[in-house]
Amino acid sequence: MEVVSQNSNKQIPGNNKILVIGDALIDHQYWIDRMPNPGEDTVILSTSKNVGGSAANTAIGLAYLGAPTKFYGTIGRDLDGDLILGQMQVVGVDVSGIQFGEVTGFTITMIDQSSERTMFSFRGASSNALSMDAALLESIKTSRVLLTSGYQLLYPDQAAVVLSVAERVQAQGNLVALDPSPLIGDVPENIRARMLGLTDILLPNLRELAILTGEEDPSAALEKAPHLSKCVAVKLGHKGAWMSIRKGFQFSNGQMLAEDLCFQVPAIQVQAVDTTGAGDAFNAGFLASFLRNEAPENWLKSGNSLAGEVVQHRGAVSMFCSPSQSPAA
Ligand code: ATP
Numbered sequence: 001m002e003v004v005s006q007n008s009n010k011q012i013p014g015n016n017k018i019l020v021i022g023d024a025l026i027d028h029q030y031w032i033d034r035m036p037n038p039g040e041d042t043v044i045l046s047t048s049k050n051v052g053g054s055a056a057n058t059a060i061g062l063a064y065l066g067a068p069t070k071f072y073g074t075i076g077r078d079l080d081g082d083l084i085l086g087q088m089q090v091v092g093v094d095v096s097g098i099q100f101g102e103v104t105g106f107t108i109t110m111i112d113q114s115s116e117r118t119m120f121s122f123r124g125a126s127s128n129a130l131s132m133d134a135a136l137l138e139s140i141k142t143s144r145v146l147l148t149s150g151y152q153l154l155y156p157d158q159a160a161v162v163l164s165v166a167e168r169v170q171a172q173g174n175l176v177a178l179d180p181s182p183l184i185g186d187v188p189e190n191i192r193a194r195m196l197g198l199t200d201i202l203l204p205n206l207r208e209l210a211i212l213t214g215e216e217d218p219s220a221a222l223e224k225a226p227h228l229s230k231c232v233a234v235k236l237g238h239k240g241a242w243m244s245i246r247k248g249f250q251f252s253n254g255q256m257l258a259e260d261l262c263f264q265v266p267a268i269q270v271q272a273v274d275t276t277g278a279g280d281a282f283n284a285g286f287l288a289s290f291l292r293n294e295a296p297e298n299w300l301k302s303g304n305s306l307a308g309e310v311v312q313h314r315g316a317v318s319m320f321c322s323p324s325q326s327p328a329a
Contacts, residue, residue: 001257001259001261001295001296002257002258002259003251003255003256003257003258015142015144016067016068016144016252016291016292017068017069017070017142017143017144017145018062018067018068018069018070018143018144018145018146018147018287018291019070019072019139019140019143019145019146019147019165019169020055020056020058020059020062020069020070020071020072020146020147020148021055021071021072021073021130021146021147021148021152021162021165022053022054022055022056022058022073022126022147022148022149022151022152023053023054023055023056023073023105023123023126023149023151023152024051024053024055024056024071024073024075024084024088024098024104024105024126025051025052025053025056025084025104025105025106025107025121025123025124025126026049026050026051026052026080026083026084026104026105026106026107027048027049027050027051027052027053027106027107027109027276027315028047028048028049028106028107028108028109029047029048029049029050029109029111029274029276029314029315030044030046030047030108030109030110030111031044031045031046031047031111032044032045032110032111032112032113033045033112033113034112034113035110035112035116035118048314048315048318050087050315050317050318050321051083051084051087051088051317051321052106052107052276052277052315052317053073053105053126054149054151054179054181054277054279054280055071055073055147055148055149055151055152055179055280056071056073056084056088056317057277057280057281057284057317058147058179058280058281058283058284058287059071059088059093059284060087060088060091060093060284060317060320060321061280061281061283061284061285061288061306061310061317061320062093062284062287062288063088063091063092063093064091064092064284064320065284065285065288065302065306066288067284067287067288067291068094069092069093069094070093070094070096070097070139070143071088071093071094071095071097071098072097072098072099072130072136072139073098073099073126073130074098074099074100074101074125074126074128074130075098075100075101075104075105075125075126076100076101076102076103076104076124076125077100078103078104080104080106081100081104081125084104085098087317087320087321090321091320091321096135097135097136097139099128099130099131099133100125101124101125101128102124102125103124103125104124104125104126105121105122105123105124105125105126105127106121106122106124107119107120107121107122108120108121109276123151126151127154127155127158128158129155129157129158129160129161130158130161130162131161132161132164132165136165137168140165140168140169140172141172143169143174144174144175144252144291145174145175145176145177145201145252145287145290145291146165146166146169146174146175146176146177147177147178147179147283147287148162148165148166148176148177148178148179149178149179149180149181150178150179150180150181150182150183150184150187150208151181151183153184153187153191153192153195154183154186154187156188156191159187159188159191159195162195163191163194163195163198166195166198166199167198170198173254175200175201175250175252176198176199176200176201177199177200177201177202177203177283177287178195178196178199178201178202178203178229179203179204179279179280179283180202180203180204180208180211180212181208182207182208184204184208184211184212185211196212196228196229199228199229200229200230200231200249200250201229201230201231201232201233201287201290202228202229202231202232202233203233203235203279203282203283203286204232204234204235205234205235205236205237205279206218206221206234206235206236206237209221209222209225209232209234212228213225213228222234222242222244225242225244226244226246226260226262230245230246230248230249230250231243231244231245231246231249232244233286233299233300233303235278235279235282235303235307236264236267237267237275237278238267238272239266239267240264240265240266240267240300240304241264241265241267241282241286241300241303241304242262242263242264242300243261243262243263243264243296243299243300244260244261244262245257245260245261245262245296246260247259247260251290251293252290252291252292252293253293261296263296263297263300264300265297265300265301265304266304267304267307267308268304268305268308270308270309270311270312271312272311272312273311273312273313273314274311274313274314274315275311276314276315277310277315277317278307278310278311279307281303281306281307281309281310282303282304282306282307283303284303284306285302285303285304285305285306285307286299286300286302286303287299288302288306289301289302289303
Protein backbone atom coordinates (compact mmCIF):
# COMPACT_ATOMS: atom_id res chain seq x y z
CA MET A 1 0.00 0.00 0.00
CA GLU A 2 1.41 3.35 -1.01
CA VAL A 3 0.94 6.47 1.10
CA VAL A 4 2.14 10.00 0.48
CA SER A 5 3.08 12.15 3.43
CA GLN A 6 1.06 15.17 4.29
CA ASN A 7 2.53 18.63 4.28
CA SER A 8 4.78 18.62 7.37
CA ASN A 9 3.65 22.15 8.34
CA LYS A 10 0.09 20.97 8.75
CA GLN A 11 -0.96 20.12 12.28
CA ILE A 12 -3.31 17.24 13.01
CA PRO A 13 -5.58 19.08 15.43
CA GLY A 14 -7.74 16.31 16.81
CA ASN A 15 -5.19 13.61 17.85
CA ASN A 16 -6.97 10.28 18.43
CA LYS A 17 -10.20 11.49 20.04
CA ILE A 18 -13.63 10.73 18.63
CA LEU A 19 -16.80 12.74 19.02
CA VAL A 20 -20.03 10.74 18.67
CA ILE A 21 -23.31 12.58 18.11
CA GLY A 22 -26.60 10.70 18.07
CA ASP A 23 -29.32 8.82 19.87
CA ALA A 24 -29.02 7.27 23.32
CA LEU A 25 -32.10 5.20 24.10
CA ILE A 26 -33.22 2.26 26.19
CA ASP A 27 -33.83 -1.01 24.32
CA HIS A 28 -36.49 -3.28 25.79
CA GLN A 29 -36.48 -6.72 24.18
CA TYR A 30 -39.26 -9.23 24.75
CA TRP A 31 -39.10 -12.83 23.54
CA ILE A 32 -42.50 -14.31 22.77
CA ASP A 33 -43.91 -17.39 21.10
CA ARG A 34 -45.75 -15.45 18.39
CA MET A 35 -47.03 -11.91 17.82
CA PRO A 36 -50.61 -11.67 19.09
CA ASN A 37 -53.41 -10.49 16.83
CA PRO A 38 -54.99 -7.15 17.86
CA GLY A 39 -56.97 -7.65 21.08
CA GLU A 40 -55.22 -10.94 22.02
CA ASP A 41 -53.06 -11.51 25.09
CA THR A 42 -49.66 -13.23 25.01
CA VAL A 43 -47.04 -14.36 27.52
CA ILE A 44 -43.53 -12.86 27.51
CA LEU A 45 -41.00 -15.69 27.81
CA SER A 46 -37.93 -13.60 28.68
CA THR A 47 -36.85 -9.98 28.64
CA SER A 48 -33.81 -7.79 28.50
CA LYS A 49 -33.30 -4.07 29.04
CA ASN A 50 -30.14 -2.40 27.82
CA VAL A 51 -28.76 0.89 26.68
CA GLY A 52 -29.39 1.30 22.95
CA GLY A 53 -29.48 3.83 20.16
CA SER A 54 -27.06 3.35 17.32
CA ALA A 55 -24.69 6.16 18.28
CA ALA A 56 -24.69 5.24 21.99
CA ASN A 57 -23.93 1.61 21.13
CA THR A 58 -20.97 2.66 19.02
CA ALA A 59 -19.70 5.13 21.63
CA ILE A 60 -19.77 2.36 24.25
CA GLY A 61 -17.96 -0.06 21.91
CA LEU A 62 -15.30 2.57 21.12
CA ALA A 63 -14.62 3.30 24.80
CA TYR A 64 -14.55 -0.46 25.53
CA LEU A 65 -11.75 -0.71 22.93
CA GLY A 66 -9.87 2.15 24.60
CA ALA A 67 -10.63 4.96 22.12
CA PRO A 68 -11.04 8.35 23.86
CA THR A 69 -14.74 8.89 23.15
CA LYS A 70 -17.04 11.80 23.90
CA PHE A 71 -20.78 11.36 23.40
CA TYR A 72 -23.30 14.11 22.61
CA GLY A 73 -27.00 13.40 22.59
CA THR A 74 -30.11 14.28 24.56
CA ILE A 75 -31.67 12.13 27.29
CA GLY A 76 -34.28 12.74 30.00
CA ARG A 77 -33.57 13.46 33.67
CA ASP A 78 -35.17 10.12 34.58
CA LEU A 79 -34.22 6.59 35.63
CA ASP A 80 -33.59 5.51 32.03
CA GLY A 81 -31.34 8.54 31.56
CA ASP A 82 -29.44 7.54 34.72
CA LEU A 83 -29.01 4.02 33.33
CA ILE A 84 -27.52 5.42 30.10
CA LEU A 85 -25.15 7.73 31.98
CA GLY A 86 -24.10 4.92 34.34
CA GLN A 87 -23.41 2.35 31.61
CA MET A 88 -21.53 4.83 29.47
CA GLN A 89 -19.39 5.87 32.42
CA VAL A 90 -18.62 2.25 33.35
CA VAL A 91 -16.83 1.74 30.03
CA GLY A 92 -15.23 5.20 30.04
CA VAL A 93 -17.32 7.28 27.61
CA ASP A 94 -17.00 10.99 28.38
CA VAL A 95 -20.62 11.98 29.10
CA SER A 96 -19.94 15.54 30.23
CA GLY A 97 -21.49 16.97 27.05
CA ILE A 98 -24.80 15.09 27.24
CA GLN A 99 -27.77 17.46 27.15
CA PHE A 100 -31.15 16.97 28.82
CA GLY A 101 -34.70 17.03 27.48
CA GLU A 102 -38.01 15.69 28.71
CA VAL A 103 -38.15 11.88 28.50
CA THR A 104 -35.44 9.40 27.54
CA GLY A 105 -36.37 7.66 24.29
CA PHE A 106 -36.84 3.91 24.05
CA THR A 107 -37.51 1.05 21.67
CA ILE A 108 -39.59 -2.05 22.33
CA THR A 109 -38.70 -5.12 20.25
CA MET A 110 -40.85 -8.24 20.23
CA ILE A 111 -38.92 -11.31 19.02
CA ASP A 112 -40.95 -14.38 18.10
CA GLN A 113 -39.83 -18.01 17.85
CA SER A 114 -38.79 -17.59 14.22
CA SER A 115 -36.55 -14.64 15.36
CA GLU A 116 -38.82 -12.20 13.51
CA ARG A 117 -38.53 -8.77 15.16
CA THR A 118 -41.38 -6.29 15.51
CA MET A 119 -40.24 -2.90 16.75
CA PHE A 120 -41.90 0.13 18.33
CA SER A 121 -39.76 3.26 18.77
CA PHE A 122 -40.16 6.44 20.77
CA ARG A 123 -37.20 8.80 20.24
CA GLY A 124 -38.22 11.10 23.11
CA ALA A 125 -35.50 13.57 24.05
CA SER A 126 -33.24 12.08 21.35
CA SER A 127 -35.18 14.00 18.71
CA ASN A 128 -34.20 17.36 20.29
CA ALA A 129 -31.66 19.48 18.43
CA LEU A 130 -28.40 19.81 20.38
CA SER A 131 -27.50 23.25 21.52
CA MET A 132 -24.13 24.34 20.09
CA ASP A 133 -22.65 25.23 23.50
CA ALA A 134 -19.06 26.07 24.42
CA ALA A 135 -18.31 22.46 25.39
CA LEU A 136 -19.47 21.17 22.00
CA LEU A 137 -17.42 23.81 20.17
CA GLU A 138 -14.38 22.75 22.18
CA SER A 139 -14.99 19.06 21.42
CA ILE A 140 -15.17 19.87 17.72
CA LYS A 141 -11.72 21.45 17.94
CA THR A 142 -10.14 18.53 19.78
CA SER A 143 -11.61 15.48 18.00
CA ARG A 144 -9.96 13.70 15.09
CA VAL A 145 -13.22 12.09 13.95
CA LEU A 146 -16.91 12.98 14.22
CA LEU A 147 -19.26 10.00 13.98
CA THR A 148 -22.95 10.61 13.51
CA SER A 149 -25.92 8.80 12.02
CA GLY A 150 -28.72 9.29 9.53
CA TYR A 151 -31.23 9.46 12.41
CA GLN A 152 -29.79 12.90 13.19
CA LEU A 153 -30.77 14.13 9.73
CA LEU A 154 -34.49 13.31 9.86
CA TYR A 155 -35.64 16.58 11.43
CA PRO A 156 -34.48 19.91 9.93
CA ASP A 157 -33.52 21.62 13.24
CA GLN A 158 -31.52 18.60 14.43
CA ALA A 159 -29.95 18.16 10.99
CA ALA A 160 -28.92 21.84 10.91
CA VAL A 161 -26.82 21.40 14.07
CA VAL A 162 -25.21 18.18 12.88
CA LEU A 163 -24.37 19.68 9.48
CA SER A 164 -22.86 22.70 11.18
CA VAL A 165 -20.76 20.44 13.44
CA ALA A 166 -19.63 18.39 10.42
CA GLU A 167 -18.68 21.56 8.51
CA ARG A 168 -16.60 22.79 11.45
CA VAL A 169 -14.90 19.38 11.81
CA GLN A 170 -14.02 19.41 8.11
CA ALA A 171 -12.79 23.01 8.28
CA GLN A 172 -10.38 21.94 11.07
CA GLY A 173 -8.91 19.30 8.73
CA ASN A 174 -10.51 16.47 10.69
CA LEU A 175 -12.76 13.65 9.48
CA VAL A 176 -16.49 12.98 9.37
CA ALA A 177 -17.90 9.44 9.59
CA LEU A 178 -21.55 8.65 8.91
CA ASP A 179 -23.65 5.57 9.58
CA PRO A 180 -26.55 6.32 7.23
CA SER A 181 -29.04 4.22 9.28
CA PRO A 182 -32.08 2.40 7.83
CA LEU A 183 -34.06 5.66 7.57
CA ILE A 184 -31.59 7.44 5.27
CA GLY A 185 -34.17 7.18 2.48
CA ASP A 186 -36.50 9.41 4.54
CA VAL A 187 -33.91 12.19 4.91
CA PRO A 188 -34.74 15.20 2.69
CA GLU A 189 -32.61 15.05 -0.47
CA ASN A 190 -30.87 18.43 0.07
CA ILE A 191 -29.81 17.46 3.63
CA ARG A 192 -28.67 14.00 2.54
CA ALA A 193 -26.57 15.44 -0.30
CA ARG A 194 -24.96 18.05 1.99
CA MET A 195 -24.08 15.42 4.60
CA LEU A 196 -22.67 12.99 2.05
CA GLY A 197 -20.58 15.83 0.67
CA LEU A 198 -19.04 16.28 4.12
CA THR A 199 -18.55 12.56 4.81
CA ASP A 200 -15.06 11.03 4.65
CA ILE A 201 -15.99 7.58 6.01
CA LEU A 202 -19.37 6.08 5.13
CA LEU A 203 -20.52 3.01 7.06
CA PRO A 204 -23.68 1.55 5.47
CA ASN A 205 -25.06 -1.98 5.49
CA LEU A 206 -26.19 -3.49 2.19
CA ARG A 207 -29.80 -2.24 2.51
CA GLU A 208 -28.60 1.31 3.14
CA LEU A 209 -26.12 1.07 0.28
CA ALA A 210 -28.99 0.05 -2.01
CA ILE A 211 -30.90 3.19 -0.97
CA LEU A 212 -27.87 5.44 -1.47
CA THR A 213 -26.84 4.02 -4.84
CA GLY A 214 -30.33 3.23 -6.18
CA GLU A 215 -29.08 -0.30 -6.94
CA GLU A 216 -30.92 -3.27 -5.38
CA ASP A 217 -28.41 -5.75 -6.77
CA PRO A 218 -25.50 -6.01 -4.25
CA SER A 219 -22.75 -6.28 -6.90
CA ALA A 220 -24.08 -3.24 -8.77
CA ALA A 221 -24.41 -1.31 -5.48
CA LEU A 222 -20.83 -2.16 -4.44
CA GLU A 223 -19.59 -1.05 -7.85
CA LYS A 224 -21.16 2.38 -7.31
CA ALA A 225 -20.14 2.63 -3.63
CA PRO A 226 -16.73 4.32 -4.22
CA HIS A 227 -18.55 7.35 -5.72
CA LEU A 228 -20.36 8.02 -2.44
CA SER A 229 -17.36 8.88 -0.28
CA LYS A 230 -13.54 8.56 -0.12
CA CYS A 231 -13.86 5.61 2.25
CA VAL A 232 -16.93 3.37 2.15
CA ALA A 233 -17.07 0.31 4.43
CA VAL A 234 -20.10 -1.87 3.77
CA LYS A 235 -21.39 -4.32 6.39
CA LEU A 236 -22.37 -7.64 4.81
CA GLY A 237 -23.91 -9.45 7.81
CA HIS A 238 -22.57 -13.02 8.23
CA LYS A 239 -20.41 -12.47 5.13
CA GLY A 240 -18.27 -9.85 6.90
CA ALA A 241 -17.44 -6.48 5.35
CA TRP A 242 -16.17 -4.82 2.19
CA MET A 243 -14.33 -1.51 1.80
CA SER A 244 -13.27 0.87 -0.91
CA ILE A 245 -10.79 3.69 -0.17
CA ARG A 246 -9.94 6.23 -2.81
CA LYS A 247 -6.65 7.94 -3.54
CA GLY A 248 -6.27 11.05 -1.37
CA PHE A 249 -8.11 9.58 1.63
CA GLN A 250 -6.53 10.89 4.81
CA PHE A 251 -5.37 8.43 7.51
CA SER A 252 -5.70 9.32 11.18
CA ASN A 253 -2.04 10.43 11.26
CA GLY A 254 -2.69 12.83 8.35
CA GLN A 255 -0.92 10.81 5.65
CA MET A 256 -2.75 10.46 2.35
CA LEU A 257 -3.45 7.29 0.41
CA ALA A 258 -1.67 7.30 -2.96
CA GLU A 259 -3.78 4.68 -4.75
CA ASP A 260 -7.36 3.37 -4.80
CA LEU A 261 -7.80 0.23 -2.67
CA CYS A 262 -10.56 -2.34 -2.21
CA PHE A 263 -10.82 -5.12 0.42
CA GLN A 264 -13.25 -7.76 1.61
CA VAL A 265 -12.79 -9.51 4.95
CA PRO A 266 -14.99 -12.44 6.08
CA ALA A 267 -16.93 -12.33 9.34
CA ILE A 268 -15.64 -14.38 12.24
CA GLN A 269 -17.29 -17.81 12.47
CA VAL A 270 -19.62 -17.73 15.45
CA GLN A 271 -23.08 -18.87 16.49
CA ALA A 272 -25.12 -15.65 16.34
CA VAL A 273 -27.66 -15.31 19.17
CA ASP A 274 -28.84 -11.73 18.60
CA THR A 275 -27.58 -9.43 15.84
CA THR A 276 -28.99 -6.27 17.46
CA GLY A 277 -26.28 -3.63 17.35
CA ALA A 278 -23.93 -5.71 15.17
CA GLY A 279 -23.55 -2.82 12.75
CA ASP A 280 -22.89 -0.36 15.59
CA ALA A 281 -20.22 -2.65 17.06
CA PHE A 282 -18.67 -2.98 13.61
CA ASN A 283 -18.45 0.83 13.42
CA ALA A 284 -16.74 0.89 16.83
CA GLY A 285 -14.16 -1.76 15.95
CA PHE A 286 -13.51 -0.16 12.57
CA LEU A 287 -13.05 3.39 13.88
CA ALA A 288 -10.97 2.31 16.91
CA SER A 289 -8.54 0.59 14.53
CA PHE A 290 -8.58 3.60 12.17
CA LEU A 291 -7.79 5.94 15.08
CA ARG A 292 -4.89 3.69 16.12
CA ASN A 293 -3.60 4.25 12.57
CA GLU A 294 -3.52 0.55 11.78
CA ALA A 295 -3.39 -0.76 8.18
CA PRO A 296 -6.75 -0.42 6.35
CA GLU A 297 -7.43 -4.17 6.21
CA ASN A 298 -7.31 -4.20 10.02
CA TRP A 299 -10.13 -1.63 10.19
CA LEU A 300 -12.40 -4.29 8.68
CA LYS A 301 -10.92 -7.11 10.77
CA SER A 302 -11.38 -5.08 13.94
CA GLY A 303 -14.97 -4.20 12.97
CA ASN A 304 -15.83 -7.83 12.19
CA SER A 305 -14.16 -8.98 15.37
CA LEU A 306 -16.12 -6.72 17.74
CA ALA A 307 -19.39 -7.29 15.85
CA GLY A 308 -18.75 -11.03 15.92
CA GLU A 309 -18.44 -10.86 19.72
CA VAL A 310 -21.59 -8.76 20.08
CA VAL A 311 -23.80 -11.13 18.02
CA GLN A 312 -23.04 -13.89 20.54
CA HIS A 313 -24.83 -11.92 23.30
CA ARG A 314 -28.37 -10.68 23.71
CA GLY A 315 -28.62 -6.89 23.45
CA ALA A 316 -26.40 -4.45 21.62
CA VAL A 317 -24.14 -3.49 24.52
CA SER A 318 -24.68 -6.22 27.10
CA MET A 319 -21.16 -7.60 26.64
CA PHE A 320 -19.65 -4.18 27.45
CA CYS A 321 -21.84 -3.22 30.43
CA SER A 322 -23.83 -5.06 33.09
CA PRO A 323 -27.06 -6.08 31.39
CA SER A 324 -30.42 -6.12 33.06
CA GLN A 325 -31.74 -9.42 31.74
CA SER A 326 -34.19 -12.10 32.72
CA PRO A 327 -33.20 -15.77 32.21
CA ALA A 328 -33.35 -17.08 28.65
CA ALA A 329 -36.56 -18.88 27.76
P1 ATP B 1 -27.68 -4.10 12.87
O1 ATP B 1 -28.67 -3.21 12.13
O2 ATP B 1 -28.27 -5.41 13.32
O3 ATP B 1 -26.90 -3.40 13.91
P2 ATP B 1 -26.39 -4.06 10.31
O4 ATP B 1 -27.54 -4.52 9.48
O5 ATP B 1 -26.04 -2.60 10.30
O6 ATP B 1 -26.57 -4.56 11.80
P3 ATP B 1 -24.88 -6.34 9.49
O7 ATP B 1 -24.30 -6.34 8.14
O8 ATP B 1 -26.07 -7.20 9.75
O9 ATP B 1 -25.09 -4.81 9.89
O10 ATP B 1 -23.79 -6.78 10.55
C1 ATP B 1 -22.71 -5.96 10.92
C2 ATP B 1 -21.47 -6.80 11.15
O11 ATP B 1 -21.76 -7.77 12.17
C3 ATP B 1 -21.04 -7.61 9.95
O12 ATP B 1 -20.25 -6.82 9.07
C4 ATP B 1 -20.27 -8.73 10.63
O13 ATP B 1 -18.97 -8.28 10.98
C5 ATP B 1 -21.05 -8.96 11.92
N1 ATP B 1 -22.03 -10.04 11.81
C6 ATP B 1 -23.35 -9.93 11.50
N2 ATP B 1 -23.94 -11.14 11.49
C7 ATP B 1 -22.98 -12.05 11.82
C8 ATP B 1 -22.94 -13.48 11.98
N3 ATP B 1 -24.02 -14.23 11.81
N4 ATP B 1 -21.76 -14.04 12.32
C9 ATP B 1 -20.64 -13.29 12.51
N5 ATP B 1 -20.62 -11.95 12.36
C10 ATP B 1 -21.76 -11.34 12.02
